Amino acid sequence: MGDVTALRCPKCGSQPAAPTIFKCNSCGCILEVQVDIDHLAPSDLQTISNSRDQSIWRWFDFFPIENRNAIISLGEGGTPLIHAVRLGAQLGLSRLYLKNDTVLPTGSLKDRSNSVGISKAKELGFTTATVMSTGNAAASVAAYSAAAGMRSIVMVPAGTAPSKIIQARACGATVVVIDGDFDYDVAKLYQAAIQEFGWYDCLSSNPYRSEGKKSYAYEMVDQLDGEVPDWVIHPTAGGTGICAMWKGFQEFRALGWINRQPRLVASQSEAAAPIAAAFDKGLTDIEPVVARATVAESIRVGNPSSLGWRALAALREADGTAVTLGDEAILTAQSLTGRLAGIFVEPAAGTSVAAVKKLRDTGTIGADDLVVCNLTGHGLKQPEAIGLTDQELRPIAPTLEALREQIHKSTDHDVTR
Numbered sequence: 503m504g505d506v507t508a509l510r511c512p513k514c515g516s517q518p519a520a521p522t523i524f525k526c527n528s529c530g531c532i533l534e535v536q537v538d539i540d541h542l543a544p545s546d547l548q549t550i551s552n553s554r555d556q557s558i559w560r561w562f563d564f565f566p567i568e569n570r571n572a573i574i575s576l577g578e579g580g581t582p583l584i585h586a587v588r589l590g591a592q593l594g595l596s597r598l599y600l601k602n603d604t605v606l607p608t609g610s611l612k613d614r615s616n617s618v619g620i621s622k623a624k625e626l627g628f629t630t631a632t633v634m635s636t637g638n639a640a641a642s643v644a645a646y647s648a649a650a651g652m653r654s655i656v657m658v659p660a661g662t663a664p665s666k667i668i669q670a671r672a673c674g675a676t677v678v679v680i681d682g683d684f685d686y687d688v689a690k691l692y693q694a695a696i697q698e699f700g701w702y703d704c705l706s707s708n709p710y711r712s713e714g715k716k717s718y719a720y721e722m723v724d725q726l727d728g729e730v731p732d733w734v735i736h737p738t739a740g741g742t743g744i745c746a747m748w749k750g751f752q753e754f755r756a757l758g759w760i761n762r763q764p765r766l767v768a769s770q771s772e773a774a775a776p777i778a779a780a781f782d783k784g785l786t787d788i789e790p791v792v793a794r795a796t797v798a799e800s801i802r803v804g805n806p807s808s809l810g811w812r813a814l815a816a817l818r819e820a821d822g823t824a825v826t827l828g829d830e831a832i833l834t835a836q837s838l839t840g841r842l843a844g845i846f847v848e849p850a851a852g853t854s855v856a857a858v859k860k861l862r863d864t865g866t867i868g869a870d871d872l873v874v875c876n877l878t879g880h881g882l883k884q885p886e887a888i889g890l891t892d893q894e895l896r897p898i899a900p901t902l903e904a905l906r907e908q909i910h911k912s913t914d915h916d917v918t919r
């Protein structure tokens with residue numbers, strides 16, 4: 503049974519009066535969940551590894567859910583960790599692995615956190631869940647709320663890709679498109695709405711929800727037969743993935759299940775890179791930026807106020823780094839991942855591959871290092887990024903001659919295009 507010891511402030515140590523309070527009332531910091539795992543023994547890792555359950559819930563003891571009956575699962579987790587031989591060769595890496603989270607139930611990493619978050623909502627007795635989102639979280643909260651029998655109300659900024667709105671709508675969410683900047687106008691309304699209506703908050707300001715992404719760490723160690731990657735690269739917006747993975751690896755280390763930890767890398771679009779900027783300046787907290795337009799829409803976050811500071815701390819403790827990428831590099835990485843590894847990622851997810859390329863080119867990552875790139879969202883989330891031309895869609899006559907001409911014209915062999 504998952505054993506929630508407490509919610510606790512990671513800055514001042516205060517504990518809240520109730521499990522539904524997510525913010526420290528002394529210093530305003532987002533609280534952190536303390537799950538008691540001390541009872542786990544080395545043999546438990548083997549037992550879990552042998553479990554028929556491939557979802558994140560095979561790691562139940564690490565999550566803040568008291569009762570298995572409260573679990574809301576769509577089979578999230580257990581995603582393939584693929585040795586990408588051809589892509590690795592192109593980038594100069596013999597051991598490049600891709601953690602393919604595009605195959606999660608709603609096509610993005612958000613399902614890891616929302617399965618835990620919505621299970622907790624059920625346990626706490628909430629009936630309505632809400633999130634503000636650049637798109638992926640909206641679809642995920644909608645899906646898990648549907649499975650839980652809860653209402654979902656999701657807020658997205660004007661300009662969000664229609665495919666993401668459609669996904670949330672299809673799962674019964676009330677989708678509200680808001681005219682205004684995501685980090686300021688949408689965020690302000692979101693906080694006011696939670697105060698006013700008492701809805702369950704599914705943002706990174708919810709300490710339970712963040713715990714779900716610890717499963718990245720557990721799954722990697724399990725899938726690599728106990729080996730720990732040298733590097734793990736994560737497309738980063740709010741910082742949840744970096745914080746949670748770090749916590750997951752630390753838990754395994756505390757249990758003696760691993761004896762070293764990976765170096766973590768946050769990959770960001772240079773149009774929205776507050777974590778990378780603060781890391782480079784040696785700051786302990788982020789300075790919000792006004793996020794500019796970028797193809798990496800899903801990670802376009804300029805003010806990661808909840809967990810930005812903890813992501814910075816995790817990157818430093820992990821002897822990691824943060825990398826920023828321009829749109830051209832991101833689209834090249836998206837293209838390479840499709841053409842050389844067979845995985846269609848959305849541009850935001852391609853930042854992890856773009857970051858590896860950059861770090862390998864500068865010699866920071868060695869040719870034989872064991873590298874894992876998290877591929878965090880499916881390409882169909884934002885299909886327009888592929889830039890299909892009218893010419894490609896134009897039908898040809900049903901003749902061999904026309905077919906020959908079309909094949910001749912195709913430049914698809916050029917993988918670096």
Ligand SMILES: Cc1ncc(COP(=O)(O)O)c(C=O)c1O
Pocket residue numbers: 610611638639706737738739740741742743744800801848850851878879
């Ligand atoms: C595709 C994709 N990748 C990565 C992230 C990164 O989020 P975080 O830094 O909170 O782990 C997000 C969410 O914003 C996303 O939608």
Ligand SMILES: [Zn+2]
Pocket residue numbers: 511512513514515516526527528529530531
């Ligand atoms: Zn505090």
